[in-house]
Amino acid sequence: MKKILLVVLVLFLGISTLGFSKDKVITKGKFVVGLDDTFAPMGFKDEKGNIVGFDIDLAKEAAKRMNLNVEFKPTEWSGIIFALKGGNIDVIWNGLTITANRKKQINFTKPYLANRQSIVILNKNNIKSKQDLKNKIIGLQLGSSADTAVMSDSIYKNLKNIKKYDSNIEALLDLEAGRIDAVVVDEIVARYYIAKKEKRENKKIYKVLNDDFGREEYGVGVRKGDKEFLDLLNKALDEMKKDGTTAKISKKWFGEDIVLK
Structure with missing residues (x-):
């Protein structure tokens, strides 16, 4: 009887753990940003070959607030959604326009820029x-x-x-x-x-x-299954808007605050 109860308990704990497991992105402790590295001023390589830009600064700040590391991975733009869905990258953060067709394939954060x-x-x-x-x-x-x-x-x-x-x-x-x-x-x-x-x-x-x-409006593209990560990212972006960090980054790249409120 004790063995049976032990087996049942182990199975229950296993199911419970699966039910409350975190997104893979959060579990691995970092997210990989896919981008077109010629897309100035959103994300591009400077004279020294460093990836810089408005979206880059936003992603770095958001990652810090989410207690995650961030990596930037140049990706062919025409296939970037396939790269996201296939797991080669974790987000598309590069002036990505929110469209009805893209919404069928991926999720988006709240819009942050108009264009x-x-x-x-x-x-x-x-x-x-x-x-x-x-x-x-x-x-x-x-x-x-x-x-x-x-x-x-x-x-x-x-x-x-x-x-x-x-x-x-x-x-x-x-x-x-x-x-x-x-x-x-x-x-x-x-x-x-x-x-x-x-x-x-x-x-x-x-x-x-x-x-x-x-x-149109820009948003950050996230995989359909990464809901917990998306919620955490939206929270970080909301906080950045409220405390003026996003406005400061916008003024750095555009000379004024053009971020959607």
């Missing part, structure tokens, strides 16, 4: 609106929300061609070289890149149109 899919042209170009893109060649990053936004727009069928690049920087360089007519890109990224390049060269090169391909 729009802006249209960038050369300053000397006479394109004035989205409608002027008819019969033009536009560039964008493969697998980005710009890709989805353009494909979903009615003007898509009237474009001459769409060139898809591994990074936004490649697209903007091709625009400057005259190989394409416009680039559709996250406005936050576009304005940071433009300001930096034009300051360096001391001349006006690009122009951002008032028209866009839609407005």
Whole structure:
């Protein structure tokens, strides 16, 4: 009888432990951030090869508050959701747009930044609106929300061609070289890149149109099963907003507090 009771007790404790076990991310003591390391100012490599950026600073601060370590892993953007679902990374923290399609595959934190899919042209170009893109060649990053936004727009069928690049920087360089007519890109990224390049060269090169391909919000992407980790991450981000840490990081990278309240 005692043996039977002992076996039952062991089984019960085992089931109980499984029922209250922590997410694997929390258990291993760190989370791995997947990112496109050319996506300035969200996450990119500086002159010394260090990964820096607005999202990088946010992730480091959140990790500290969660008592976890954080690792940054450059990942091909077009396959980054597969990398998350496959366990190669634990979060996507790199200006990731919250979309209905992505919500079917992964979970998101609360939104923390607003953005729009802006249209960038050369300053000397006479394109004035989205409608002027008819019969033009536009560039964008493969697998980005710009890709989805353009494909979903009615003007898509009237474009001459769409060139898809591994990074936004490649697209903007091709625009400057005259190989394409416009680039559709996250406005936050576009304005940071433009300001930096034009300051360096001391001349006006690009122009951002008032028209866009839609407005959106950024969130951190997390696996569907990592609910406890997601709750802990949201808590850390809420605390960072309340005590002004997020605003301080925003001013460092954008010159002002642009974080969603």
